[in-house]
Amino acid sequence: FAVARKDTTPFDGQKPGTSGLRKKVTVFAQPNYLHNFVQSTFDALTADKVKGATIVVSGDGRYFSKDAIQIIIKMAAANGVRRVWVGQNGLLSTPAVSAVIRERVSADGAKASGAFILTASHNPGGPHEDFGIKYNMENGGPAPEGITDRIYENTKTIKEYLIADPPDVDTSTIGVTSFTGPEGQFDVDVFDSTTDYVKLMKSIFDFESIQRLLTSPKFSFCYDALHGVAGIYATRIFVEELGADESSLINCIPKEDFGGGHPDPNLTYAKELVARMGLGKSSPQDEPPEFGAAADGDADRNMILGKRFFVTPSDSVAIIAANAVQSIPYFSSGLKGVARSMPTSAALDVVAKNLNLKFFEVPTGWKFFGNLMDAGVCSICGEESFGTGSNHIREKDGIWAVLAWLSILAYKNKDNLNGGKMITVEDIVLQHWSTYGRHYYTRYDYENVDAGAAKELMAHLVNLQSSLADVNKIIQGIRSDVSKVAEADEFEYKDPVDGSISKHQGIRYLFEDGSRLVFRLSGTGSVGATIRVYIEQYEKDPAKTGRDSQDALAALVEVALKLSKMQEFTGRSAPTVIT
Numbered sequence: 001f002a003v004a005r006k007d008t009t010p011f012d013g014q015k016p017g018t019s020g021l022r023k024k025v026t027v028f029a030q031p032n033y034l035h036n037f038v039q040s041t042f043d044a045l046t047a048d049k050v051k052g053a054t055i056v057v058s059g060d061g062r063y064f065s066k067d068a069i070q071i072i073i074k075m076a077a078a079n080g081v082r083r084v085w086v087g088q089n090g091l092l093s094t095p096a097v098s099a100v101i102r103e104r105v106s107a108d109g110a111k112a113s114g115a116f117i118l119t120a121s122h123n124p125g126g127p128h129e130d131f132g133i134k135y136n137m138e139n140g141g142p143a144p145e146g147i148t149d150r151i152y153e154n155t156k157t158i159k160e161y162l163i164a165d166p167p168d169v170d171t172s173t174i175g176v177t178s179f180t181g182p183e184g185q186f187d188v189d190v191f192d193s194t195t196d197y198v199k200l201m202k203s204i205f206d207f208e209s210i211q212r213l214l215t216s217p218k219f220s221f222c223y224d225a226l227h228g229v230a231g232i233y234a235t236r237i238f239v240e241e242l243g244a245d246e247s248s249l250i251n252c253i254p255k256e257d258f259g260g261g262h263p264d265p266n267l268t269y270a271k272e273l274v275a276r277m278g279l280g281k282s283s284p285q286d287e288p289p290e291f292g293a294a295a296d297g298d299a300d301r302n303m304i305l306g307k308r309f310f311v312t313p314s315d316s317v318a319i320i321a322a323n324a325v326q327s328i329p330y331f332s333s334g335l336k337g338v339a340r341s342m343p344t345s346a347a348l349d350v351v352a353k354n355l356n357l358k359f360f361e362v363p364t365g366w367k368f369f370g371n372l373m374d375a376g377v378c379s380i381c382g383e384e385s386f387g388t389g390s391n392h393i394r395e396k397d398g399i400w401a402v403l404a405w406l407s408i409l410a411y412k413n414k415d416n417l418n419g420g421k422m423i424t425v426e427d428i429v430l431q432h433w434s435t436y437g438r439h440y441y442t443r444y445d446y447e448n449v450d451a452g453a454a455k456e457l458m459a460h461l462v463n464l465q466s467s468l469a470d471v472n473k474i475i476q477g478i479r480s481d482v483s484k485v486a487e488a489d490e491f492e493y494k495d496p497v498d499g500s501i502s503k504h505q506g507i508r509y510l511f512e513d514g515s516r517l518v519f520r521l522s523g524t525g526s527v528g529a530t531i532r533v534y535i536e537q538y539e540k541d542p543a544k545t546g547r548d549s550q551d552a553l554a555a556l557v558e559v560a561l562k563l564s565k566m567q568e569f570t571g572r573s574a575p576t577v578i579t
């Protein structure tokens with residue numbers, strides 16, 4: 001093939017957000033738009049990560065992925081990359097990409113130095129919906145801010161990009177296609193999307209004990225991939241490896257538009273699963289399964305449900321951490337430490353304190369956990385946004401979280417499968433609350449708000465922080481039954497490993513009784529702004545941990561909305577989504 005230099009001009013707004021660049025397909029499909037971002041990424045990396053290197057290119061299979069993969073292959077060839085690894089049909093979940101970077105070795109001993117992951121995660125897909133791209137580094141984790149800042153700077157000054165002209169590669173067939181370019185051989189290696197990931201899962205979990213649980217007549221299971229890429233891993237792992245019935249999988253065929261749905265595993269969007277689990281408005285025809293779970297488009301998120309029971313993600317990571325050593329072979333020699341993102345509830349903090357574990361609070365976004373894991377001080381971490389994971393890779397991992405919960409259930413029920421009352425998901429959570437107390441938690445999202453109005457609301461909240469006395473006066477005027485604000489600030493994080501500082505990571509109001517209000521602007525949307533309000537209250541008294549969370553938090557919610565003047569600034573009388 002030959003290599004051409006093409007002239008181009010910058011596009012505005014190619015700044016990677018919380019997790020890569022996400023825009024409408026119509027934006028990505030403009031001539032040169034994707035090309036500019038890919039070239040800016042190659043130029044932001046050191047030469048050894050590009051010239052002669054092996055890179056991974058794949059994603060959640062959403063609309064425009066097939067075109068994007070061919071473009072990136074041609075640009076990789078032109079930039080001197082030696083080999084591109086592509087999951088069959090262009091499919092690899094985000095956690096599987098991380099696993100492939102860390103674990104996969106080519107016949108001649110090469111490992112990948114990074115990956116382009118093509119996904120907009122939980123955002124809808126299709127010709128009029130979202131596409132996304134992000135770059136992961138050789139540790140398998142998202143590029144740190146130092147790199148994403150450099151990418152953005154490059155996109156503002158780019159004048160040309162490099163592209164080669166080999167024919168398109170058939171990504172539906174496994175095998176290597178070789179080309180010869182000006183700098184020598186270039187290979188595109190299409191491989192099975194699940195093999196490396198399944199091998200890793202088998203090295204972490206006790207598949208035999210999970211299989212005994214899944215095939216027991218006393219247990220029932222349901223998994224909803226929301227037509228995202230998780231479907232291919234669910235089929236392979238839950239059905240083929242662990243013996244679950246095929247009928248326990250719903251929406252497990254990946255689709256370019258996620259079947260028209262919103263591939264976000266929460267109580268609003270995972271409607272079919274929620275109904276089956278007995279959590280919908282009408283009761284289901286059949287008795288709900290004992291365990292249900294869902295994933296987002298790229299399979300890094302998870303929602304965990306019991307029969308008629310929702311597990312808050314902040315509780316989920318705390319419960320996994322509290323039970324990991326006994327239930328999961330990978331952790332049998334102990335945990336190195338645990339971490340959560342700032343808006344995630346403090347349920348994990350209490351476990352860390354009780355078990356005497358190192359603990360870290362980082363800004364939103366998985367990239368901040370990676371340094372802690374690389375430094376060997378963090379084993380398990382999670383976010384309130386349905387993200388849970390461990391140091392087995394450097395991304396959150398939806399299937400891993402399900403296997404972790406199944407492991408805990410298998411361990412707790414190992415003597416009950418042949419007789420005795422089964423311990424349920426709900427039992428495990430109630431037991432956890434009675435030991436550690438409960439963090440009532442809810443998140444209100446206001447999606448697609450006018451960006452200017454969102455900024456003003458945030459500025460108003462920062463302004464208020466200059467006088468705590470005034471804030472407390474306002475709050476007492478709204479509700480006299482909430483405790484006092486003891487501290488208020490904008491969250492700032494100094495990475496304990498590399499010393500880098502991340503500012504403006506969310507506005508916090510910390511109350512004397514441990515309650516918290518947090519306000520953030522989303523960094524993953526593609527139009528307008530999304531305001532997230534995180535509301536949390538700690539209850540230690542085991543007699544009071546059984547309330548409905550919206551009831552328990554009603555006073556704090558009212559304070560949050562009035563203090564922020566939500567309706568005045570945004571015109572919204574209700575949030576788009578409550579989780």
Ligand code: VG1
Pocket residue numbers: 018019120121122123296300301341364365366383384385387521522523524525532
């Ligand atoms: C959201 C979540 C955050 C998560 C990020 C990526 O970010 O709040 O916790 O890490 O999505 O998840 P934001 O900036 O919109 O709040 V994924 O699964 O969508 O890549």
Ligand code: CO
Pocket residue numbers: 094121122296297298299300301
């Ligand atoms: Co995701």
